Amino acid sequence: xxxxxxxxxxxxxxxxxxxxxxxxxxxxxxxxxxxxxxxxxxxxxxxxxxxxxxxxxxxxxxxxxxxxxxxxxxxxxxxxxxxxxxxxxxxxxxxxxxxxxxxxxxxxxxxxxxxxxxxxxxxxxxxxxxxxxxxxxxxxxxxxxxxxxxxxxxxxxxxxxxxxxxxxxxxxxxxxxxxxxxxxxxxxxxxxxxxxxxxxxxxxxxxxxxxxxxxxxxxxxxxxxxxxxxxxxxxxxxxxxxxxxxxxxxxxxxxxxxxxxxxxxxxxxxxxxxxxxxxxxxx
Ligand code: SF4
Ligand code: SF4
Numbered sequence: 001x002x003x004x005x006x007x008x009x010x011x012x013x014x015x016x017x018x019x020x021x022x023x024x025x026x027x028x029x030x031x032x033x034x035x036x037x038x039x040x041x042x043x044x045x046x047x048x049x050x051x052x053x054x055x056x057x058x059x060x061x062x063x064x065x066x067x068x069x070x071x072x073x074x075x076x077x078x079x080x081x082x083x084x085x086x087x088x089x090x091x092x093x094x095x096x097x098x099x100x101x102x103x104x105x106x107x108x109x110x111x112x113x114x115x116x117x118x119x120x121x122x123x124x125x126x127x128x129x130x131x132x133x134x135x136x137x138x139x140x141x142x143x144x145x146x147x148x149x150x151x152x153x154x155x156x157x158x159x160x161x162x163x164x165x166x167x168x169x170x171x172x173x174x175x176x177x178x179x180x181x182x183x184x185x186x187x188x189x190x191x192x193x194x195x196x197x198x199x200x201x202x203x204x205x206x207x208x209x210x211x212x213x214x215x216x217x218x219x220x221x222x223x224x225x226x227x228x229x230x231x232x233x234x235x236x237x238x239x240x241x242x243x244x245x246x247x248x249x250x251x252x253x254x255x256x257x258x259x260x261x262x263x264x265x266x267x268x269x270x271x272x273x274x275x276x277x278x279x280x281x282x283x
Pocket of ligand 2: 062078079080081082083084093097098099100101102103104105
């Protein structure tokens with residue numbers, strides 16, 4: 001099972017829930033946590049893990065062969081992402097924006113385009129006891145996170161045991177990177193906070209789940225601040241609230257120092273138990 005932890009915006013507690021849930025479960029059974037927030041992965045800051053391997057990750061980018069090109073200009077017309085341009089008697093490719101959609105390479109009438117590998121980031125795998133941690137980090141300046149996310153999920157699935165729980169920390173928002181994660185997940189937990197901003201972003205995230213036809217439920221973080229509008233919304237929309245994690249200033253301080261919070265909070269352990277029980281996460 002792939003369980004995605006997502007949120008409509010950053011800073012709602014997605015990483016707190018991912019790291020604490022994975023570490024708590026690892027006290028009882030094998031579990032893998034993958035940080036797919038590849039533009040800014042930070043789950044590793046909270047996990048005292050030992051690195052097993054690191055490797056470069058690549059994406060495929062078209063390469064132009066001048067001698068075969070008939071300068072028909074079709075590749076420029078076909079590319080929906082404006083990353084291939086015919087300028088005079090040259091074809092320019094802008095690799096940062098290429099989505100590797102294959103269109104130009106497959107249809108070029110002169111066979112002047114073929115793929116080459118370009119480094120887009122780095123993946124690492126670490127472990128501690130029952131916990132395996134996979135993290136991918138996108139190169140600075142690289143625009144396309146989706147390919148790295150997709151390859152990291154494939155790597156994680158291939159590595160994990162067939163019946164092992166995989167928890168993925170999704171990128172924030174509702175754009176292509178989070179859609180890629182949600183699309184490959186079996187269930188999604190949407191983390192929100194009980195504030196007007198939290199509710200607004202939760203509504204967008206819920207719409208995304210419904211468009212992708214994905215099963216999901218909500219966890220409210222910083223419960224006790226704001227108002228009850230998130231609870232009323234979930235009730236009206238028939239959305240299950242799995243847990244409510246109390247707002248606690250002491251925990252915020254411990255979080256800022258890179259601590260796992262379940263070791264210091266009975267409320268958090270109780271809420272994690274509720275999630276584990278409701279989603280049947282233990283074998
Ligand atoms: S489609 Fe192929 S042949 Fe036509 S301009 Fe582009 S690279 Fe050249
Ligand atoms: S592979 Fe697709 S996105 Fe990349 S340059 Fe070709 S047409 Fe554009």
